[in-house]
Amino acid sequence: EVQLVESGGGLVQPGGSLRLSCAASGFTFSNYWMTWVRQTPGQGLEWVANIKQDGSEQDYVESVKGRFTISRDNAKNSLYLQMNSLRADDTAVYYCARALLIRGYYMDVWGKGSTVTVSS
Amino acid sequence: DIQMTQSPSSVSASVGDRVTITCRASQDISNWLAWYQQKPGKAPKLLIYVASSLQSGVPSRFSGSGSGTDFTLTISSLQPEDFATYFCQQANTFPLTFGPGTKVDIK
Numbered sequence: 001e002v003q004l005v006e007s008g009g010g011l012v013q014p015g016g017s018l019r020l021s022c023a024a025s026g027f028t029f030s031n032y033w034m035t036w037v038r039q040t041p042g043q044g045l046e047w048v049a050n051i052k053q054d055g056s057e058q059d060y061v062e063s064v065k066g067r068f069t070i071s072r073d074n075a076k077n078s079l080y081l082q083m084n085s086l087r088a089d090d091t092a093v094y095y096c097a098r099a100l101l102i103r104g105y106y107m108d109v110w111g112k113g114s115t116v117t118v119s120s
Numbered sequence: 121d122i123q124m125t126q127s128p129s130s131v132s133a134s135v136g137d138r139v140t141i142t143c144r145a146s147q148d149i150s151n152w153l154a155w156y157q158q159k160p161g162k163a164p165k166l167l168i169y170v171a172s173s174l175q176s177g178v179p180s181r182f183s184g185s186g187s188g189t190d191f192t193l194t195i196s197s198l199q200p201e202d203f204a205t206y207f208c209q210q211a212n213t214f215p216l217t218f219g220p221g222t223k224v225d226i227k
Contacts, residue, residue: 037164045156045164045207047216061215095163103170104152104211110163 002026002109004096009114016086020114022079022096027109030054030074033099035107036081038092038116046092049081050099064090086118122146122210126219132227139195141222143186143208151187152212158221159204168193169211198224 008020020036036048049060049070058070069082079096094114097107123146133139143153151171156164166175168184171191181196195202203226208219 044220045209045218047214047218059214100166100169102173104154105214105216106154106166106169106209106211107156107164108166108169108175110165112163 002098004098004109004111006094006096006111006114009094009116011117011119012086013120014087014118016118017082017084018086018116020081020083020094020096020116022081022111024077024079024096024098027098029072029077033101033105034070034072034079035097035099035105036070036079037095037097037107037110038090039095039113040089040092048094050105051079083116086116088118090116091118092116121215122149122213122217124208124210124217124219126206126208126222128222129220130223130225132225133198134227135198135200137198137227139198139202139224141193141206141224143191143193143219145189145191145210148188149210149212152210153184153186153191154209154211155182155184155193156207156209157202157204158207164207167206195224 005023035050051058051070067085071080096111098109100106100108125144153171155168158164172184205221205223
């Protein structure tokens with residue numbers, strides 16, 4: 001079964017750091033671009049970052065540039081999101097998703113999400 | 121950034137109804153558009169990509185159409201399991217952006 005499982009979320013104070021992990025199984029992880037998408041309470045969905053199969057390319061939404069770092073370990077079938085200098089508006093459910101690249105960039109497999117709450 | 125809008129924001133419908141949701145992009149995205157379904161407490165699920173291609177395993181009552189800036193998701197005969205929120209996403213340009221969602225609930 002194709003599966004993505006996020007972990008590492010929790011409560012953190014403003015200015016703090018958190019590292020999310022996403023464990024992939026059921027597919028050849030190293031063949032796919034991977035993505036983080038977040039969903040804020042009562043708000044919509046926001047693409048956060050993505051990373052190429054070999055980790056050589058990454059891209060970020062403007063609001064997290066310089067604070068978040070996406071990375072991967074293909075030997076461990078794992079995706080990561082290091083989040084530093086966290087702010088209240090980073091509070092969200094963070095989803096790990098696999099990319100489907102066919103005439104555009106889509107997300108065809110999603111994890112169940114990991115909740116990040118930034119509050120004092 | 122490309123802005124995505126959806127209408128209506130919510131729709132009340134009955135089982136068996138035909139439901140149509142519209143998505144509009146702020147600039148031409150060709151047919152690089154996806155539709156997702158999300159149920160409460162669950163992750164989004166890809167329904168349609170490239171505007172009209174049905175994702176594997178998705179029932180044929182779902183269909184998508186459109187190109188350029190205007191797109192439509194149609195559910196031909198609403199089933200109980202279809203009550204959910206639907207989002208469009210433009211897949212043309214980074215940052216990828218989503219519509220605000222359309223909630224389909226029971227009439």
